[in-house]
Amino acid sequence: MIARVNNVTITTILIILNFIILVHGASKVPCYFIFGDSLLDNGNNNNLNTEAKANYPPYGIDFPNGPTGRFTNGRNMADILGELLGFDNYIPPFASATGREILQGVNYASGSAGIRNETGSHLGNQIFLDLQLQNHHNTILRMVDLVGNRVATNAHLNTCLYIVGIGSNDYINNYLVPKHYSTNSLYTPSQYATLLVQQYAQQLKTLYEDGARKIALFGLSQIGCIPQELQKHNTRKCVDSTNEAIQLFNEKLKSLVTNLNNNFPQAKFTYINMYSISSIMSTYINLNFLNYPCCNVSTTTAEGQCVSGQAPCHLRAAHMFWDNFHPTENGNVIAIMRAYNSFLPSDSYPMDISHLIQSG
Known part of the structure; x- marks a missing residue:
């Protein structure tokens, strides 16, 4: 019961009601923010x-609006x-998000x-x-x-889902390409993973300070099994040294989630084990079953990406x-279904996304 009603209290109530009107709908969370790399861009x-x-094209060949900047079909x-x-x-990309749609979320990847x-x-x-x-x-x-009040804005942000999927390029387009970057010669795989997670921890603290309270962190998949790594190493088997380096990062990220939950009890952080989820990739590779890319990829400019205008495979x-x-x-459907509702206990820690959004 409100003991004292004044102009501030009335104003705050009106602002919250305005939020409800602006972001009404049947979604399980009122807003959803996305950070990351090309897997989410x-x-x-x-x-x-x-x-x-x-x-x-052929990116977006199966998307209703055709090519949009999504790195998939x-x-x-x-x-x-x-x-x-x-x-x-x-959720709109930051590059074009306008007006009231930002209240439901923005994609920054x-x-x-x-x-x-x-x-x-x-x-x-x-x-x-x-x-x-x-x-x-x-x-x-x-x-x-839009809303007119930072307090109500923060209250709204506290209810949003945040996902962060980043770190793959710190290997694919940094540590694993010594031609362009010195990190491989400066740090052992363990030192590099530690350095990455330390910087990531500070970035996640910033996200928390800006109102994030339900945050899902996507670990790194089996990068040693992607076609680019197989071709680079001229092998048909997953590159163990790459996967071992990736696992060092994932282990430290999982430990970071524990620390974040202990240090920020008002928030809920969860780790999505993309390495475990992506194990289906190594299964495909071991069976030699359609583990090659669906589109014709470039070997020069934008190496490893689809060649513009060429028809992709039919059995996508x-x-x-x-x-x-x-x-x-x-592949994206399989990954997200397991991130949302864990198929195996190892798929997420300490909870999957469906339980994260229900947490208080």
């Missing part, structure tokens, strides 16, 4: 000076999760981006995680302008990989 790289873009993981959450529309600012820079410009966080802060300022649902790096829509 839905158009932020389109107008950047970079080779890491996917706004041309259809929906990416962010899209599929948005559907599971009950959103009527796909950028192809070739990493935890480290220099990651992917040999491909051109990218929106690294620190810059994505700055973009999110700018979005919050726009939300305050049977392929795990669309190009040398990214899953097909079918």
